[in-house]
Amino acid sequence: MNFFRAAAVLAFAGVAAFSTAQAPAPAAKKPAAPAANSCIDCHLALDDQRVTPPAKAFADDIHAKAGFTCVFCHGGNAAAEDQELAHDAKKGFIGKPTHAQIPEICGKCHSDAAAMKHFNPSLRTDQLSEYRTSGHGKKLAKGDQDVAECASCHGAHGIQHVKDTRSPVSPTRVAQTCNGCHGNDALMKKHNLPSDAYAKWTKSVHYAARAKGDASAPTCNSCHGNHGAAPPEVASVANVCGTCHATFAEKLKTSPHWEPFQEMGLPGCVVCHDNHGIVRPSEAFLGTGPEGKCSSCHDAGSPGAKGAEAMRASLTALAKETAVTRETLDRAAEAGMEVSKVRFELGQSDDALTKARGNVHLFRVAAVREDTDAGLKIAKTAHKAAIKKLQERDYRRNGLFVSLGLIFLTMVALVVKIRTSSP
């Protein structure tokens, strides 16, 4: 509950400062228990579609639960029963804030580090300054009324904690919230932005991981930021992807591709992997074939294309050998053979394949081959062991048939003896 108290105090401090310029900001004080709240009483009684739903929604708002009332954001006098006195501009009444006002209103509390730290020292207070660096903030500053501000994403009167699944910016809902505007064809066309980002993302490996329940898989704000939302700059793409895919990003930066990409203004990882519609990479990416990613820069038969095909051939050979060995082992295991030791050894071949695939980002054939050759050696040894297991299975079964034959003959002999010796 400390968080709510903190939020309440901060909101009180910020809004009070905003609404009454003369009054000192009562920072880090818990808002006094509201006396009669004429705002809610009147707005509920009015039954006006314009003002009643916000009054209703506010009852469930995180701020209301912390003791805030309408005047913290809208100004005015909640104790007054007369509308004119309640909406007194001298009391800071602003009515419905404009787009441009909203970040400032929220920021009055949420940017006050001194107040916030009393209650939740780990709570960030840089949202407003981040927002001002965002695409949204910059455009808002220029007077663009289409862009998102705090309320566009968090809501205005029914705000919930960001981890609450009812919040539009909770990790499970934030993508749909972004898509509310960024999936709007007309709006995006007006701002010369693509409107298919969400549709592409839903076909990506990141979305698939989320759908499987991996809450750490990236959604919009993982790459673009939230309050400072902006497309990563070309030079920053590898850094953004590298927050999760650190090894690959580091390898790319030491590869022969890094400098040319920078010079040509190519956006690092996105050149081969796309941005929103990132699909599972495959060996087919390497080369100039239909799925190849190299043809945009390298002609077929060029040294670059040949290098890519050499890497693909090495990876494919290892993947195939590993798969064939695994299939052989599966057959042996189905026959009841003990194969766990060989399986463990084959796991090292998987590791080599994973490492080799990662080394593709070095874009050096030798670096990939070093691991694929080591993996192939392991896979071939495991394959021999797997075949030996199948031979052992056959040996057991053949031995069984011979033994059963002998047992059967002995039984027949006994039965004959029993019959001949019976009186």
Place this chain on the structure above:
Amino acid sequence: MAKRSPSSSPEDLSPLAAAREWARDRFAVEDLQHLAAKKQVPVHRYTVFYYLGGMALFLFLVQVATGILLLLYYRPSSTEAFESVQYMMADVPFGWLIRSIHSWGANVFVGVVFIHAISVFFLKAYRAPREMTWVTGALLLFLALGFGFSGYLLPWNTLAYFATKVGTDVPAQVPVIGHLLSRILRGGSDVTGATLSRFYGLHVAILPAITTVFLGLHLLLVQRQGMSVPRKIEREGGPPKTMPFVPAFLMRDMVGWLAAIGVLAALAAFFPWELGVKADPFAPAPAGIRPEWFFLWTFQGLKYLPATVLGIPGETLGVLFLGAVAAIFVLIPILDRKLSRAWNAAAILLLIGAAILTVLALMPVKGAA
């Protein structure tokens, strides 16, 4: 002891006959021959059930033989048990065969012992003077279950580990001494390497020693009293004929034993007993934990009990009920006689027996489902 004829000297005999003479002088072979020749087996329409005892004995000896061979490689510690069985299954020549026959054989053995007990019960072969044969047999059945329970843990795999956790929780429900019993079984408050050591000791030393005593007594009683003839056959005027145990009955026994060894070998070759995954005491219990099939009925039965009955924990009642069933099972010959004197309750006893059998048969099916 039979004396050698003074007319014959060792020099006059063939090597085989000389060896026979040598043995006859030292081991009273003639007495044994006489005993064997005297032993007759009644022949009637229920004679087939006489083979079950011999089959159970044969399977027990298979378990002893394969168990001794497994001892050569098995290492009874929580860090090495799984790996040693894995090594047997993968690298030791015919290790897979010995271990699979031992595991399959254990199940077939318990099954045969159950059928043997059921046939004796329904044929009322426990009647006087064979009460003690039944009592020793019933105790041997419990010992067989003990072998199964203790042996299940020895490979130290996940399934066995968690099934043993559940299994050793059951004695804890016994009033007053339950927790002590559970601690004694486990060698501590939880199933650990100490439990494995205890179960190993039980499986290879304590239970075999006790079994040797009761099995010897059981076989001695069978020899002394001969085969029981069902009352129905007696009422019909007794068995129409008999056959000598040696060689006629023994040869028929051997046909069954050969068939059994063939079945075990086939099971081992086509369905080697799985080893599973090494037990990890810190891992959460996996889905599908179950004991051996012969304990499924208790496992399932305890699940169906309500949390409390008249303020007594349901599981405590369940364990007390199991104890009562076991006691009744051992005392069947005495109960049958007493009940029969009071009122014609033999049929009721049979019905109860049949009902318990049905429950025993259905519970594993339900558990497997």
